[in-house]
Amino acid sequence: MTSLDLTTSSLRQLRESLDSKQISSVELAQFFVNRIKQFDPQLNSVITETADLALEQAEHADRRIANGDSSALLGIPILHKDIFCTKGVKTTCASKMLADFVSPYDATVVSALGNAGAITLGKTNMDEFAMGSSNETSYFGAVKNPWDLSRVPGGSSGGSASAVAAGLAPCATGTDTGGSIRQPAALCGITGLKPSYGRVSRYGMIAFASSMDQAGPMAKSAEDCASLMAAMAGHDPLDSTSARLAVPDYATEIQKPIAGLRIGIPEEIFDKQLSPEVGDTINAALRELESMGAVLVDVKLPSTPLGVSTYYVIAPAEASANLARYDGVRFGYRCEHPENLEDLYVRSRTEGFGEEVKRRILVGTFTLSAASYDQYFMKAQQVRRMIANEYDEVLADVDVIAGPSAPNTAFPLNDSSKSITDMYMEDVFTVGCNLAGLPAISVPAGLVDGLPVGMQLIGRAFDEATVLRIGHQFQMQTDWHTRTGGIEEFAS
């Protein structure tokens, strides 16, 4: 296999190459270790490389392969978003606060993928504490989009998206609180799945907004995401909110044709938020689905415009409590020479957190305060319920809801014309699923001016199988997901 083959191979192809001994896991790991060393300086998608760990795990995987073990992920390299705790390896959450933090335990997602045989290549860059839609809030610097190095990869899982798009790893983990898997997947031209709330354990995943945080796979195709989900999904007794539900066999489910499936198109999405070119691209993709036998149905989600403001009340409120533990007392950043307890708290947190994180902590502290609780937090909870009910009603009639993953293609880095609220509007199409706890996938659906566009498919609660299936069947008929934009430039 040529190196270009390795960067574009699906997980199934890599599995076949490993099983047929065309390549060893050690060689595969070494290949991606080298690629990260060579190309990541331009992308800044990886915070911590774990080459030694990867090679050690790969040797172990090769022994298992030699013994005839052909588990789906055995010997396959992966990058983990630096929000997942990894035993003995730095877990920074892209914050100065945790810049030197080493977790004494593995997140359930990390141990589940490790048990399935995946090889840890390193930890990816992200928006600080997953707060951002451009990956510009990272303490370790912005991540660049391999399709255009002057543009953002999206966020917060921008490092994972950029690295997979550039072929620095076959796949990665991400997390999605308001669109943090789907929007960067869309902007980098890869496939990303946000599972239903409760489908994947949150244990060991550093909390941002606990009622919406979900871990999910980011890869080159829906099929790859399905095989990662087989390892990631399932009940975890260490996470009380994890669902006690059986996990379907996604690999089988996605093979089913989509003829007859009903796809709802909310009229609210084609409004002024959406760039007309992105809208046209999505329409073309929808016509493709229709040609495959799916039935397109007009639906209404009238509360869609309320999603962003609802989200930006609830998420900061939860974050303000979740981030209270970073106080300089037990671990993480501590200011120099504190004068007293108050000074220790104030300076450790002032110096340890970045601007966006502090903004959200302040917003959340305000919306939970006795004087504004009813007006903001309570109201937002009520609207959240209303939005969830709307989705439930629509999904009683259709199998999935389709639309764009993001209103625009990748925008320029350091775009000073974009206000903070403009940035928050990046999440307009994605936050609804987080508020309602629904699964959604973003699949590459076309290009606008040479930049990728993602189509979002939202499913019923715990029906990841159907969105993966439509994504996979779509990818059997289209080649958008194989377009590599940046990779050629990185092909050395």
Added chain:
Amino acid sequence: MKWEMVMGLEVHLQLATQSKIFSSSKTAFGAPPNEQTNPLDVALPGTLPVLNEAAVRQAIVFGLGVGATINKVSRFDRKNYFYPDLPKGYQISQFFAPIVSDGVFDIPLEDGSVFPVRILRAHLEEDAGKSVHDAIPNQTAVDLNRAGTPLLEVVTEPDFRTAEQVVAYLKALHGLVTYLGVSDGNMAEGSMRCDVNISLRPAGTSELGTRTELKNLNSFKFIERAIKVEAERQQDLLEDDKAVMQETRLFDPDLDETRSMRSKEVANDYRYFPDPDLLPVVIDDSVIDEIRGQLPELPAIKRERYQTKLGLSAYDASLLTQDRASADYFEASLEHHNNAKALANWMLGDLAAAMNRDAVSIGDVAVTPEQLALLVSRIDDGILSSKMAKTVFESLWQNEGDVDTIIEARGLKQVSDTGELEAMVDELIANSPEQVAQYRAAEPDKQKKLIGYFVGQAMKASKGQANPQVINEILRNKL
């Protein structure tokens, strides 16, 4: 003006679970600092709470014990504040929807009456750790062993008017929770901590005055004293037309005063909101029924039974049922000898005195219920006089063997053999002609008094071992 004190209580009970409320760390008291902690207890990033079902069951047991409503759905909330001994920066508690609400707890008072206290709510929460100021010079250390220990906070309505009522409630509550086995109620180790909300109002009015919250009350003595001192302070303010500030005050037993800790209700906004890491606690009727079926006999019911079935006084019954260990001891001894009144007298008399004298609790006494029962039965059989029994008891207390061995070893057996005693009485009569004549000449009611001389002589002659009742009978016949 005459003032009326109005008080409500918040009692934190440490639940008797093996592990913490949201983590698998142990809860035992006295472990070296931070040895009973895991990543969750120190609030490492990514850790998540998992509710300990044993704590929920114990809260249900308590709720049933005070006849309260067990709420089918309760929730956990976050109470946000920064403090070094609060690792997450918030405490998980039940603010909006507690597990237990609206109970009534009947408190027996010394005069035999019953004082009903309304329980507003009881909610589950986690304890904080401890700041240690003297372990490292010039620094404060944090010990998180206690962080996450399950607490049940029991909140009453403002039903108390006197310090005596408060103490009676706390004693009864201590008894109840030890009965139910939900807490060891150990005040010294902090398993039972009490805050008193106290305000004054003109007697005869119904509007509540501004309250203060008294903390640091770790003994019944301090509680009574703190209430008195704080009521006097408030009264002085009110009589000078000054306002009482709503605040938390600390009782300082050395200075015998209360002082302001912080005006927390005014200054602190705890920003309570539902904890998204925990699902609502949903309790099925079947679980409540199952737990109800396993409840032990409650103190109030025991008290009633001791009076009606065993014929004890209300006072004795309430003393014996004050804690489960005493009641268990009493009932165990009753199984060996069916004389409830005598056993109660011994427990509340000599046994209680010895326990007080040597500062031993009922659980640690050397005299087994069986031996106490045997001792009483030996009295009832006429083998021991009550005076001898006291000697035997003291030997039992000193762990010198069982009742019969002690009687044998000390030659304490009472002589009840009529043949032996008759011979002794004959000799006595023969040697006391004057007294005999006097007796025989006397009126029957005077005779009763005069016979005492002979009994005394007989006891003296037998070195105290004669059975006085038998002597009495023989004397009456012979004289």
